[in-house]
Amino acid sequence: MSVKKVVLTGDRPTGSLHLGHYVGSLQQRIVLQETHKQYVMIADIQALTDNYEHPEKLKGNVIQVMLDYLSIGLDPQKTTFFIQSMIPEIAELTVLYLNLVTVNRLRRNPTVKTEIEQKEFGDSIPAGFLMYPVSQAADITIVKGELVPVGSDQLPMIEQTNEIVRTFNRLYKKEVLTPAQAIISKVPRLPGIDGKTKMSKSLGNAIFLSDSADVVKQKVMKMYTDPFHLRVEDPGQVEGNTVFTYLDFFDTHPDQVAELKVQYEKGGLGDVVLKKRLIDVLNAFLDPIRSRRAELEKDIPHVMDILKRGTQETREVAANTMHEVRDAMHLIYF
Amino acid sequence: MSVKKVVLTGDRPTGSLHLGHYVGSLQQRIVLQETHKQYVMIADIQALTDNYEHPEKLKGNVIQVMLDYLSIGLDPQKTTFFIQSMIPEIAELTVLYLNLVTVNRLRRNPTVKTEIEQKEFGDSIPAGFLMYPVSQAADITIVKGELVPVGSDQLPMIEQTNEIVRTFNRLYKKEVLTPAQAIISKVPRLPGIDGKTKMSKSLGNAIFLSDSADVVKQKVMKMYTDPFHLRVEDPGQVEGNTVFTYLDFFDTHPDQVAELKVQYEKGGLGDVVLKKRLIDVLNAFLDPIRSRRAELEKDIPHVMDILKRGTQETREVAANTMHEVRDAMHLIYF
Numbered sequence: 001m002s003v004k005k006v007v008l009t010g011d012r013p014t015g016s017l018h019l020g021h022y023v024g025s026l027q028q029r030i031v032l033q034e035t036h037k038q039y040v041m042i043a044d045i046q047a048l049t050d051n052y053e054h055p056e057k058l059k060g061n062v063i064q065v066m067l068d069y070l071s072i073g074l075d076p077q078k079t080t081f082f083i084q085s086m087i088p089e090i091a092e093l094t095v096l097y098l099n100l101v102t103v104n105r106l107r108r109n110p111t112v113k114t115e116i117e118q119k120e121f122g123d124s125i126p127a128g129f130l131m132y133p134v135s136q137a138a139d140i141t142i143v144k145g146e147l148v149p150v151g152s153d154q155l156p157m158i159e160q161t162n163e164i165v166r167t168f169n170r171l172y173k174k175e176v177l178t179p180a181q182a183i184i185s186k187v188p189r190l191p192g193i194d195g196k197t198k199m200s201k202s203l204g205n206a207i208f209l210s211d212s213a214d215v216v217k218q219k220v221m222k223m224y225t226d227p228f229h230l231r232v233e234d235p236g237q238v239e240g241n242t243v244f245t246y247l248d249f250f251d252t253h254p255d256q257v258a259e260l261k262v263q264y265e266k267g268g269l270g271d272v273v274l275k276k277r278l279i280d281v282l283n284a285f286l287d288p289i290r291s292r293r294a295e296l297e298k299d300i301p302h303v304m305d306i307l308k309r310g311t312q313e314t315r316e317v318a319a320n321t322m323h324e325v326r327d328a329m330h331l332i333y334f
Numbered sequence: 335m336s337v338k339k340v341v342l343t344g345d346r347p348t349g350s351l352h353l354g355h356y357v358g359s360l361q362q363r364i365v366l367q368e369t370h371k372q373y374v375m376i377a378d379i380q381a382l383t384d385n386y387e388h389p390e391k392l393k394g395n396v397i398q399v400m401l402d403y404l405s406i407g408l409d410p411q412k413t414t415f416f417i418q419s420m421i422p423e424i425a426e427l428t429v430l431y432l433n434l435v436t437v438n439r440l441r442r443n444p445t446v447k448t449e450i451e452q453k454e455f456g457d458s459i460p461a462g463f464l465m466y467p468v469s470q471a472a473d474i475t476i477v478k479g480e481l482v483p484v485g486s487d488q489l490p491m492i493e494q495t496n497e498i499v500r501t502f503n504r505l506y507k508k509e510v511l512t513p514a515q516a517i518i519s520k521v522p523r524l525p526g527i528d529g530k531t532k533m534s535k536s537l538g539n540a541i542f543l544s545d546s547a548d549v550v551k552q553k554v555m556k557m558y559t560d561p562f563h564l565r566v567e568d569p570g571q572v573e574g575n576t577v578f579t580y581l582d583f584f585d586t587h588p589d590q591v592a593e594l595k596v597q598y599e600k601g602g603l604g605d606v607v608l609k610k611r612l613i614d615v616l617n618a619f620l621d622p623i624r625s626r627r628a629e630l631e632k633d634i635p636h637v638m639d640i641l642k643r644g645t646q647e648t649r650e651v652a653a654n655t656m657h658e659v660r661d662a663m664h665l666i667y668f
Contacts, residue, residue: 045430058665059665088423095469099463101460311668331419333420
């Protein structure tokens with residue numbers, strides 16, 4: 001019996017992972033796997049809620065995301081990877097939980113509300129989209145997740161989960177389900193190369209963990225700096241300068257970065273010099289990831305086997321939880 | 335390979351079955367099992383949508399409903415019985431289908447709309463209740479049901495199913511799912527003993543298939559007739575007279591019933607005489623059912639084993655359908 005706390009995170013397999021994922025989430029997982037029972041879920045069912053018209057793109061991304069995980073150092077001995085859709089118990093739990101939440105409560109969920117506006121569904125909100133906080137509650141509780149690292153915008157999802165947990169335990173008079181606690185990342189969000197606050201594949205402003213050295217070079221050279229810093233000798237602005245933001249995250253010599261900032265603000269330090277430094281810094285960070293990826297790519301069946309074994313392990317845990325749920329609800333017939 | 339058409343019916347395990355079920359649905363199933371591949375589903379998940387606060391009452395009713403089925407002559411060699419919640423593939427399919435339906439479409443479903451009003455949910459419609467047409471689409475399609483006997487009020491549910499079927503086949507470019515056709519019962523509804531149009535357990539106006547001869551006698555003696563037929567010699571009204579309605583359904587001598595009607599309308603035929611006839615008629619109908627039930631009750635494990643075997647058989651069919659669904663959606667990973 002493990003006394004480690006259970007932590008659940010995951011990603012939608014809608015594209016390769018990028019530096020924004022690394023800063024915001026992946027680096028934390030590398031730490032958490034040492035001290036926690038960590039599950040990492042590839043959320044294909046959740047991805048379908050807004051990609052149901054093109055499910056064919058998910059499978060390839062599942063492989064890419066697994067390569068990303070393993071090449072950054074998530075260790076299958078310490079982290080259990082699984083595919084959401086391969087755990088039917090999550091769907092079973094979702095259907096049971098739908099009775100414990102009202103339609104209006106889901107509509108009022110701030111995260112869902114914001115996303116519905118962003119996606120411009122208008123009057124045509126897919127039912128699956130409105131329901132996805134319920135599906136998330138099932139994801140978390142099926143493995144009895146105790147800690148869920150999230151961005152602060154996702155806090156309402158954890159609240160929704162815990163409302164369901166409390167309702168379930170109260171109605172069925174057993175403490176079967178475990179409330180989850182959010183771990184809110186204190187790391188500020190890594191901006192995209194265009195300086196926008198969010199790095200994302202769909203915004204086209206991402207540097208992927210799988211980008212080659214050449215691609216990284218091209219992307220950094222296009223990076224947003226200080227639009228008023230036109231000549232080398234002019235004073236430049238550090239605040240909001242994406243190149244400095246990245247150096248703050250990835251440069252292993254913060255003292256040197258501090259000196260560069262002083263020089264930049266005074267004038268006489270050109271963007272190109274800075275960008276070349278960042279290219280070196282990023283490639284130094286990405287090189288070991290790239291070589292691990294190159295190794296892994298030689299044996300994709302092995303990578304999928306890791307995912308398969310993790311999924312099997314998760315199914316056993318899920319079946320136990322589902323049995324307890326059925327027992328509490330008097331739904332065991334045979 | 336069977337060339338028989340697949341028919342799916344079922345009941346919510348919220349109480350024992352009564353004469354209304356027999357007239358409206360069960361007698362048809364006894365006929366259908368001879369010529370069709372018939373599935374009969376005990377819809378515990380659907381029952382939970384408005385009984386989630388008291389799931390403990392379902393299990394006992396599952397046994398009662400199975401006893402009802404077997405004692406009226408549904409034959410496990412010809413009909414496959416299964417429990418909805420024991421087929422996880424139904425939940426998986428439900429979750430996938432939720433993406434193919436909008437929230438507004440569900441709200442506009444006439445059956446759901448009416449039921450939401452009847453149940454007086456107000457602003458607190460459980461999400462599971464709104465979604466139950468989607469769950470029904472999963473029930474029907476998981477066994478590739480081609481024919482679904484329903485009341486005319488349930489027609490919108492079949493339409494909803496077929497909308498999902500068409501959307502699925504179009505989006506995923508494979509004719510995986512089979513559209514379902516409603517079989518609308520031409521038999522008029524059996525009224526309750528109080529003369530109300532619907533016999534139902536919750537209205538307290540039902541004669542159950544499991545009622546003893548004494549209970550049937552008491553219920554018939556209370557039966558609604560013609561409220562203006564006060565004295566034996568008065569002319570009575572046949573139209574809307576529940577005793578005659580029941581005689582029309584169950585009396586094996588329609589010629590004698592026709593004569594009684596003439597006499598009743600003329601005057602000189604008392605309600606008690608008629609009711610005594612109906613008691614005999616109903617007990618003659620129920621006696622063989624009662625003796626089969628008495629036999630079955632001696633070995634409840636055997637009854638549950640029939641249900642278990644049917645559920646296992648259905649799971650195999652469900653797993654095949656789910657595999658085809660996953661294949662069409664490119665969701666097969668291992």
